[in-house]
Amino acid sequence: MDALVLLGSFALLMMLGVPVAYALGASALIGAWWIDIPLDAVMIAIAGGVNKFSLLAIPFFVLAGAIMAEGGMSRRLVAFAGVFVGFIRGGLSLVNILASTFFGAISGSSVADTASIGSVLIPEMEKKGYPRDFSTAVTVSGSVQAILIPPSHNAVLYSLAAGGSISISSLFIAGVMPGLLLGLSLVALCLYTAKKRNFPKGDVIPLKQAIKISIDALWGLMTMVIILGGILSGVFTATESAAIAVVWAFFVTMFIYRDYKWKDLPKLVHRTVKTVTIVMILIGFAAAFGYMLTLMQIPLKITELFSSFSDNKYVILLCMNVMMLMLGTMMDMAPLILILTPILLPVVKTLGIDPVHFGMIMMINLSIGLLTPPVGALLFVGSAVGKVSIEALVKSLMPFFGVLLFVLAIVTYVPAVSLWLPRLLL
Amino acid sequence: MRETVLSAMDKLYLVCIWVAGAAIFFMSLIIPWGIFARYVLGTGSRWPEPISILLMVVFTFIGAAASYRAGAHIAVAMVTDRLPAALKKFAAIFVHFVMFLLSLFMLIYGTKLCLETMGQTISDLPWMAVGISYSPVPIGGFFTLLFVLEHIFYGPQNARAVVRFDHDVDHGIDATTAAN
Secondary structure (H helix, E strand, O other): OHHHHHHHHHHHHHHOOOOHHHHHHHHHHHHHHHOOOOHHHHHHHHHHHOOOHHHHHHHHHHHHHHHHHHOOHHHHHHHHHHHHHOOOEOHHHHHHHHHHHHHHOOOOOHHHHHHHHHHHHHHHHHHOOOOHHHHHHHHHHHOOHHHHOOOOHHHHHHHHHOOOOOOHHHHHHHOHHHHHHHHHHHHHHHHHHHHHHOOOEOOOOOHHHHHHHHHHHHHHHHHHHHHHHHHHHOOOOHHHHHHHHHHHHHHHHHHHHOOOOHHHHHHHHHHHHHHHHHHHHHHHHHHHHHHHHHHOOHHHHHHHHHHHHOOOHHHHHHHHHHHHHHHHHHOOHHHHHHHHHHHHHHHHHHOOOOHHHHHHHHHHHHHHHOOOOOOOHHHHHHHHHHOOOHHHHHHHHHHHHHHHHHHHHHHHHOOHHHHHHHHHHO | OHHHHHHHHHHHHHHHHHHHHHHHHHHHHHHHHHHHHHHHHOOOOOOHHHHHHHHHHHHHHHHHHHHHHOOOOOOOOOOHHHOOHHHHHHHHHHHHHHHHHHHHHHHHHHHHHHHHOOOOEEOOEEEEEHHHHHOHHHHHHHHHHHHHHHHHHHOOOOOOHHHHOOOOOOHHHHHHHOOO
């Protein structure tokens, strides 16, 4: 009954249109009232939820990525990717995916990736004879790499939702192989499509020009070196590396690239405040919701429920994947990470699954949710940037969904894909 | 009357945005300074971490109030979009009611939390009371409450010029700060 009150009131409030963050807070209050917990305790949980140093990494990573995305980085990454794969048949679709791999290494936002890479590449792809819906589908599915490849603020969110017991560094390193596997699988699909639909080849870039393009892009890609180098060597914590990344991104954009106008900076700050504070307050209210979940022993009950289905971990993982895919179609990624992690992680631990591995499974599941109707942030932004209808985009995305589900299956059932690299490096 | 209130709320909105913006600006300077002090000056300062956390609490609660006015919060509209007009109106009133109560909760219980922890100090910052570090919670709650009342009496204000200030003609650019 406790679970019904807490989870039911949350679902009802959300369905009636209460913003997800506030629905979490209100249902935590209803839950506290139901089991006679003083409301002061809920307030302490909310304030404590945002009072953590590791949380600072989230606004920093988003801001660093935004500065880079708006400061002309995307154009340079596209040119850099063109050096490696532009001359192959279907080259521009491969450039799109590789540019997203690079973009993922400086930002964890797939939506920012779609917005910035898409606005550079979709018009160019169309000019070269690629259908607009296909170009947009490549852009949005390629941008999922940003969520997996470090730095990923969603990984920071998962670590926080797990109570800080999972190291952010392990999650960052664990995302490398699944991210690259996704990139390579998308490349394979694009190569096949290019051959079948006879997409054009690009030109080989002369060596002198290629060197110039590479040097230009390397300034931005140094962000990745700073972040990963700092964390792996133990010089910085993840939060510190995120702050350094902001300073570096600012330096490169304003003093090296100089594409961004100083007068536009207030707009960037305004946008960052609006988009990041909604995630931060979500974290605060989710902490109160998580506190009520624990008091009501709901994770324990959910573990028992899953155990009653089957004692086979592969079957349970399949059930969880289906559940996360379904929820992902209806809700955004950040609230789902915050709500599902405290509920599902105890089940996963009971089954002997590594929480870092489960983190990767969750990231891919919820990323797919960003591409699926009715609620899919990537779908909406992709449709706006690519100027294609949602219907046409979803139709073009069908083979890409196949690739994403293939990668999900590999990451789910081959733990080494996620765990090999962190075990090697950390 | 209406214009006076809306213009005052515009100013409050801008204060929230700039306070939150200044918080993130100083956070991104303080932490690198801490690293610089640790490795270059060899004087590991203890203040950058608690001050950054305080600024993050300011950023979160004050900024979230402005985000409410801007209609930026993530909400699920797939059910309410399909409701008949009368029920849609009921759902909207219900949302205002919940938002009003929750902001009031943040104001009252946030203030209580601040007052109760005024006697304690932060270990790395002995001059700062814990209550002060929590003060953005009731202040943010109060600002959200004002924006909720504004919404109830004068309707949504997310299309006002100050709120749309950051929108560029280029559709894609708005999404570069997205957190997904």
